[in-house]
Amino acid sequence: MLKRLAELRKSKKWSLQYIADRLGIAKSTYAGYESGYREPSLESIKKLADLLETSVDFLLERSDDPIFNPKEEKIKISHPLELTDVNSWVTTELTVDGKIMSLDELQQFIAFVRAKREIERKGI
Amino acid sequence: MLKRLAELRKSKKWSLQYIADRLGIAKSTYAGYESGYREPSLESIKKLADLLETSVDFLLERSDDPIFNPKEEKIKISHPLELTDVNSWVTTELTVDGKIMSLDELQQFIAFVRAKREIERKGI
DNA sequence: AGAAATATACGCATTTTGCGAACTTTAGAT
DNA sequence: ATCTAAAGTTCGCAAAATGCGTATATTTCT
Helix, strand or coil: CCHHHHHHHHHCCCCHHHHHHHHCCCHHHHHHHHHCCCCCCHHHHHHHHHHCCCCHHHHCCCCCCCCCCCCCCCCCCCCCCCCCCCCCCCCCCCEECCEECCHHHHHHHHHHHHHHHHHHHHCC | CCHHHHHHHHHCCCCHHHHHHHHCCCHHHHHHHHHCCCCCCHHHHHHHHHHCCCCHHHHCCCCCCCCCCCCCCCEEEECCCCCCCCCCCCCCEEEECCEECCHHHHHHHHHHHHHHHHHHHHCC
16 A cells, blocks of 8 residues: 555645546556555556655655655765755765865775675675 | 666675575566566565665666665764763764764774875875 | 586466446535 | 535456466586
């Protein structure tokens, strides 16, 4: 049951018919998705996420953030006391031995940590 | 065709059989997903994203970021409520991909940065 | 080369889908 | 309050897609 489809649709004040038309499917078909009577194909759920401007993960309740930001990799360091800007690049610096790390270094650092954890997880 | 399933699976050096077993489906069924011969159900693709530690959007090529972080940023520095160890050079917690770095990891990280900078300074 | 593991292809029984039509409910106008 | 059109719900059925097992092909070992 994809309750989030209904939530988003209603928040936008759209009708079943409207979404069905936009997707090119029958009204009853789309209604089935919301009620859980039917499941959309992968292609359809992608179109729905596009139309509703959210992520598939949100529609499937795998994420609770309705905002989908398909931007490229974003690195963010945030201070807890500061207001966090979702799209800002760096809001504070990370220093090692008193020297500020560059973006390049941060990217390498992330790669390093990921690789290290991967190795630890599955050996060698 | 969910080529990213194959990419992630191979990067983890897993066999078709292994993933099929983890998902509780037949090997031929899972193979169909990778080849595009079949489509996984929404439930199955969620399980696959869980298993492969990524987002459904990435698997569906709706996002190019393989890292799935429902809420956390990739790097985050936060001040712990209590400073337990006075002598610790760490006064904040550092998280990568939402996972707090251990002291061990932080030490390795510092070593990594120092070594990298040393190499850059002297060449090779 | 041979064995074992891994990957790919396919037939078929079963399940699931999408559609249209019928039906019920809601919202707006008079 | 009544009427009416739009919105929402339910359901049968033909058509399509799924999953499994089996067979075949390929790779990876020794």
